Amino acid sequence: MITMNKTNGDIAHILRKISFLLEMDTNKKNDRQTNAINFKNRAYNKAADQIENLSINIEKLYINEGIGGLLKIPSIGRAIASKIEEFIKTGEINYYNQLKSELPINVDEFLNLEGIGPKTLRLIYDSLKIKTLDELYDAATNGKIKTIDGFSQKKEEAILRKIDLYRKSKGRFLLGEIYPLVKQIEKYLSELDCVKRSVAVGSFRRMKETIGDIDFLAVSDVPQKVIESFVSMPEVKEILGKGSSKAFVKLNNGIDSDLLVVPEESYGAALQYFTGNKEHGIALRKIAQSKGLRLNEWGLFTLNSTENRIAGLTEEEIYHRLDLDWIPPEMRESKGEIELAKRELENTKKPREDRLLQLLGYRDLRGDLQVHTNNTDGKMAIEEMAYYAKEKFGLDYIAITDHTKSLKITNGLDEGQILDQANKISELNDKIKNDDLFLDKFSNEKTANIKHKKNSQRSSNASFRILSSAEVNILKDGSLDIPNNVLDKLDIVGAAIHSNFSLPIEMQTHRLITAAQNPSIDIIFHPTGRIINKRDGYPVDIPKLMESAKDTDTVLEIDAHYDRLDLKDEYIKMAVENGVRLVIDSDAHHQIHFAFLNLGVAQARRGWAKKNEILNTLPAQNLLDNLK
DNA sequence: GCCGTTTTCGGCCCGACTGTTTTCAGTCG
Numbered sequence: 001m002i003t004m005n006k007t008n009g010d011i012a013h014i015l016r017k018i019s020f021l022l023e024m025d026t027n028k029k030n031d032r033q034t035n036a037i038n039f040k041n042r043a044y045n046k047a048a049d050q051i052e053n054l055s056i057n058i059e060k061l062y063i064n065e066g067i068g069g070l071l072k073i074p075s076i077g078r079a080i081a082s083k084i085e086e087f088i089k090t091g092e093i094n095y096y097n098q099l100k101s102e103l104p105i106n107v108d109e110f111l112n113l114e115g116i117g118p119k120t121l122r123l124i125y126d127s128l129k130i131k132t133l134d135e136l137y138d139a140a141t142n143g144k145i146k147t148i149d150g151f152s153q154k155k156e157e158a159i160l161r162k163i164d165l166y167r168k169s170k171g172r173f174l175l176g177e178i179y180p181l182v183k184q185i186e187k188y189l190s191e192l193d194c195v196k197r198s199v200a201v202g203s204f205r206r207m208k209e210t211i212g213d214i215d216f217l218a219v220s221d222v223p224q225k226v227i228e229s230f231v232s233m234p235e236v237k238e239i240l241g242k243g244s245s246k247a248f249v250k251l252n253n254g255i256d257s258d259l260l261v262v263p264e265e266s267y268g269a270a271l272q273y274f275t276g277n278k279e280h281g282i283a284l285r286k287i288a289q290s291k292g293l294r295l296n297e298w299g300l301f302t303l304n305s306t307e308n309r310i311a312g313l314t315e316e317e318i319y320h321r322l323d324l325d326w327i328p329p330e331m332r333e334s335k336g337e338i339e340l341a342k343r344e345l346e347n348t349k350k351p352r353e354d355r356l357l358q359l360l361g362y363r364d365l366r367g368d369l370q371v372h373t374n375n376t377d378g379k380m381a382i383e384e385m386a387y388y389a390k391e392k393f394g395l396d397y398i399a400i401t402d403h404t405k406s407l408k409i410t411n412g413l414d415e416g417q418i419l420d421q422a423n424k425i426s427e428l429n430d431k432i433k434n435d436d437l438f439l440d441k442f443s444n445e446k447t448a449n450i451k452h453k454k455n456s457q458r459s460s461n462a463s464f465r466i467l468s469s470a471e472v473n474i475l476k477d478g479s480l481d482i483p484n485n486v487l488d489k490l491d492i493v494g495a496a497i498h499s500n501f502s503l504p505i506e507m508q509t510h511r512l513i514t515a516a517q518n519p520s521i522d523i524i525f526h527p528t529g530r531i532i533n534k535r536d537g538y539p540v541d542i543p544k545l546m547e548s549a550k551d552t553d554t555v556l557e558i559d560a561h562y563d564r565l566d567l568k569d570e571y572i573k574m575a576v577e578n579g580v581r582l583v584i585d586s587d588a589h590h591q592i593h594f595a596f597l598n599l600g601v602a603q604a605r606r607g608w609a610k611k612n613e614i615l616n617t618l619p620a621q622n623l624l625d626n627l628k
Numbered sequence: 629g630c631c632g633t634t635t636t637c638g639g640c641c642c643g644a645c646t647g648t649t650t651t652c653a654g655t656c657g
Contacts, residue, residue, distance in 0.1 A: 039640065043629035046640095077630050115646095117655055154647070202657090215657085241656095243645050248656090258657075260644095273642090278657075285641045296642055 176562020
């Protein structure tokens with residue numbers, strides 16, 4: 001009897017626990033058997049990595065294709081596949097239980113405890129029979145750890161410190177939350193006299209929706225000086241380690257931050273190495289190895305007796321020497337981008353827009369199709385939002401999408417108010433044409449602080465356009481709270497779910513599909529309703545929704561608000577592969593929120609989207625002409 | 629335990645930092 005309840009995370013977790021216990025079981029002697037166990041635990045870890053990175057659900061894969069499906073996943077062979085099968089069927093893995101009976105420690109507590117690994121824990125267990133984190137903490141507090149052979153006062157203190165840090169650690173941060181801090185530190189490092197350039201790398205450079213730690217890279221001839229400046233920043237709470245080229249700190253907000261300092265000639269290699277992700281990096285180093293080369297953070301080297309650096313200054317030359325085209329950081333998640341880059345190198349003669357790795361650009365959006373105002377739950381007036389969209393963010397159009405009447409908490413608009421708003425928008429557009437909207441009202445003191453981001457392809461003052469729209473509420477049965485004859489008077493209409501989140505997947509999917517089939521609805525806003533780190537969103541059969549969107553010519557939104565980023569990257573990829581059209585909106589409730597558009601672009605790039613797949617890269621009229 | 633244009637054995641990505649190691653193991657990213 002199979003009950004659908006094992007996530008990829010659950011499966012990866014138990015495989016990691018097996019790996020941890022196996023590693024605890026390894027003794028120091030370097031005999032052949034020990035060596036085999038060493039690689040055995042690494043195999044379990046590798047399988048866990050692989051599963052965590054998978055976009056499909058393993059349990060579904062197993063139910064549909066059985067063991068054979070599991071065996072198709074790299075790093076999963078007969079032994080691990082059958083253990084996954086056992087776990088899905090029974091919720092347990094006998095092999096794990098056996099290991100645990102030999103070493104009855106609370107593995108969960110130690111798995112993510114930094115600095116104290118399986119080998120250290122084994123020594124402690126052998127001496128003191130410690131099984132839990134609390135017991136370890138007590139033993140260290142009472143001075144028992146330092147009495148163990150091979151341990152010291154210093155190590156005991158380190159253990160206490162690491163447990164304290166572990167208990168205080170907050171896990172992953174939202175990209176949008178830490179973005180300003182990252183930019184601030186990046187600027188601080190860049191402006192140091194001894195630093196030639198500095199950039200944030202790691203998952204931040206890949207623009208992952210959540211960030212586990214912040215990595216920085218700096219180019220300098222005097223690394224020691226840079227490292228001292230880094231660890232003495234006021235943002236640093238604790239120095240976790242520092243050497244001649246690297247430093248590790250914990251920042252005041254609880255996030256870890258690493259710095260690597262390299263000379264100019266290693267910049268590209270270090271950039272590549274520290275941008276990750278891990279699997280992408282490993283794949284590259286294996287390719288290097290297969291070509292008789294060695295790749296590390298200092299460069300790409302030949303393996304002659306006298307090592308020669310053959311690349312390292314730029315990322316491009318590293319990739320090219322490995323017979324790959326340069327891969328945008330947002331794609332480096334080991335999801336097929338390396339194979340693509342291999343083929344891409346043969347396509348260099350093709351026009352830019354046909355290149356496989358030519359993604360949507362950060363300056364490609366021309367409009368924003370979800371903008372709220374103080375007529376409902378926004379903070380600013382229509383004309384203010386329009387002004388900032390145009391002047392500060394260089395947009396050509398915005399759609400005003402206030403909530404509708406059944407969303408009482410936002411004072412949603414009724415039919416009359418929606419039509420009044422549309423009339424007002426029409427008047428504002430007339431004023432814009434006569435160039436007397438933005439000038440009289442807002443230009444005086446505010447423009448002084450505004451950076452003009454004028455782009456040559458963007459149009460003149462007079463062509464800015466405000467589109468009448470609404471974020472119509474999808475009711476429990478999939479119907480809307482505003483009739484079609486009202487919606488049809490608007491330029492463009494979005495629909496979204498804001499209530500009844502706990503309905504089963506069939507009903508939620510039905511609601512969304514019913515909305516998509518409604519001829520008045522152009523876009524489904526934030527299609528899954530998730531709030532990252534807070535709620536999963538309502539359950540949706542994504543493939544079915546995609547199919548319906550495609551059939552009805554309905555656009556799906558990538559909501560760029562940093563705690564939504566909805567659709568998420570893998571669904572964007574699915575939409576792109578299935579020819580479903582997308583837009584990227586900020587969901588702005590205040591002018592500063594237009595900045596979220598960049599996060600939406602990043603998310604789209606992580607889903608491998610190109611410019612022509614995102615509708616609001618078009619001028620306003622083209623966009624409207626392209627709707628259903 | 630996984631994997632294979634050197635396939636069924638013999639490899640498995642690579643280097644920095646820490647501690648007490650006087651040449652290395654453990655841990656991490």
